Structures are given as structure tokens and as C-alpha cells.
Amino acid sequence: MTETVNKKELMEKLEMFVPVVARVHGPTHPEFYEVQKEFENIKNQDSLDQAFKNLREITDNYKVPSDVCESYEAVYSMLEQLDKGR
Numbered sequence: 661m662t663e664t665v666n667k668k669e670l671m672e673k674l675e676m677f678v679p680v681v682a683r684v685h686g687p688t689h690p691e692f693y694e695v696q697k698e699f700e701n702i703k704n705q706d707s708l709d710q711a712f713k714n715l716r717e718i719t720d721n722y723k724v725p726s727d728v729c730e731s732y733e734a735v736y737s738m739l740e741q742l743d744k745g746r
Contacts, residue, residue, distance in 0.1 A: 667745060670738045674699060681732045689725060694718045695735070702742070712743045 682696045695718055701711040716722070722740040724733045 667742060670742055671703070674735065674738050674742075675703075677731050677735050677738070681729075681735050685728055685732055689728065689732075691718055692732070695739070699739070708746065712746070715739055715743065 678696050678699050682692055686692050686696075695715060698711045698715045698718065702708060719736060719739075722736045722743075724736050
């Protein structure tokens with residue numbers, strides 16, 4: 661039961677963080693726009709396996725770039741948690 665709650669909480673946080681990170685870092689990290697697109701697929705329950713596979717490829721297994729803020733890092737961390745918790 662708590663696992664479901666945690667997933668729900670992660671999704672709610674990602675709903676807030678992903679658009680902001682895309683707006684702030686998208687111009688210098690265009691790969692984040694792809695992350696945003698895959699997050700939309702996850703929200704819509706569209707081909708979860710493929711969406712997470714794509715995210716692992718886009719993010720180099722959720723490797724955080726060195727020149728980004730904590731929110732960007734948090735998004736990768738939360739996506740990785742969702743990926744591993746499926």
C-alpha cells in the first residue's frame with residue numbers, strides 16, 4: 661500500500677517539477693524536452709516499458725549533468741525511483 665502512495669507522491673511532485681525544469685534548463689539541455697515527453701507518456705500510461713527504456717537512454721541511466729540545479733537532479737532521482745519501483 662505504501663508503495664502505491666509513494667508512486668502517487670512521486671508523480672505529483674514530478675507534475676510540478678518537470679515543466680519548471682524544462683523551462684529553465686531546456687534551452688541549454690534540449691534532451692530534457694525528450695524527458696518531458698516521456699514523462700507525459702508515463703502519466704498517460706502509454707507503453708510504460710518503452711517510456712522508461714527511452715528515459716534510461718536519454719538520461720544515460722539517470723546521470724545528472726554537472727551544470728544543473730537541484731530540481732533537475734530531483735526529477736532524475738524521482739524518475740529513477742519510479743523506474744525501479746515498477
